[in-house]
Amino acid sequence: MSDHEIFDELTSEQPARPAPRQRVRGGGGRLNLNARWVVAVLLAAVVLAGTFFVQSFSQRQAQPSASPSLAVPQGTVGGGESAIDSPAPTGDGLTLGTNPNAVEARPSARASVVPIEAPVRQNPDRSDPEAVMKAWAVTWSWRERPQESARVAEWVEPFSDTHVPDAFATAEPVVGVQAPFMVTDAQVLPRSKNQGIDTDFRKSRVVRVTVRDHRNVQVVLTWELTTLQDEAGQWMVTDVSMTAWEGVPS
Structure with missing residues (x-):
């Protein structure tokens, strides 16, 4: 067998290769x-x-959105209509608000922590200069509402011949109390060194008045008063000044 025949035999035994186009398609x-x-x-x-x-x-979306909790406003205690206990009169004809547990006879327009009695018109013994000075200080230091100057001036007119600025004519006076406030105690003390000496027809005294307002704030007011006696033997307040005020623990 020749070389050409061996080559041809080997060539014929190999499998035929696919055409290039067929390989690409596969x-x-x-x-x-x-x-x-x-x-x-x-x-x-x-x-x-x-x-x-x-x-x-x-x-x-279905879950509720969280929001900060809001502060719940606190309620206020208002005055209710109730019978008021009669204040106890003093020995000199002076009437004070001596019952701190009494309830106002009328509802208050302002929020109250403690009940406040309505002012009581004073009727002092005009022959006693100390009783007159005490009645003046109590009347001037007891207020049912701000701006009561006209009512106070009318009540002290029978035993007063003086005109003083009203320290309580505003809603928040400088002395620290707020209307309504009441007098709970009044004391007549000897005259101060700033006052003139006593005579047969002139007397001077210091009157210390304790007041308490609707918030249970207590203040002691110090008044210096002078009285003169008229021809009929009646005493009348002629000079007044508030010299001090100080808070009192409730």
Whole structure:
């Protein structure tokens, strides 16, 4: 056998190779199949992610939003209509608010912590200079409402011949109390060194008045008063000044 015959035999035994066009087509089919699988997986992942996002958003929308708690406004204690106990008169004809547990006869327009009695018109013994000074200080230091100067001036007119600025004419006077406030105690003390000496027709004294307002704030007011006696033997307040005020523990 010649060399050409051996070569021809080897050549004829090898399988025939596919044409170049056929190899390209076969490879392209496999690539298309893999691409479709990848696209399908990606689409499934996108659908699942979208479903999870929608569910999460719906749950957040369904939950009530948290808001800070608001402070509940505190209620106020108002005065109620009730019978008022009669204040106890003093030995010199002076009437004070001596019953701190008495309730106002009328409802108060302002919030109250403690009940305050209405002012009581004083009727002092005009022949006693100390009784006159005490009655003046009590009348001037007892207020049912601010700006009561006219009522106070009318009540002290029978035993007063003086005009003084009203220290309680505003809603919040400088002395620390707020109307309504009442007198709970009044004491007549010897005259101060700033006052003139006593004579047969002139007497001077210091009157200390304790007042308590509707908030249970207590203040001691110190008044210096002078009285003169008229021809009929009646005493009348002629000079007044408030020299001090100080708070008292409740």
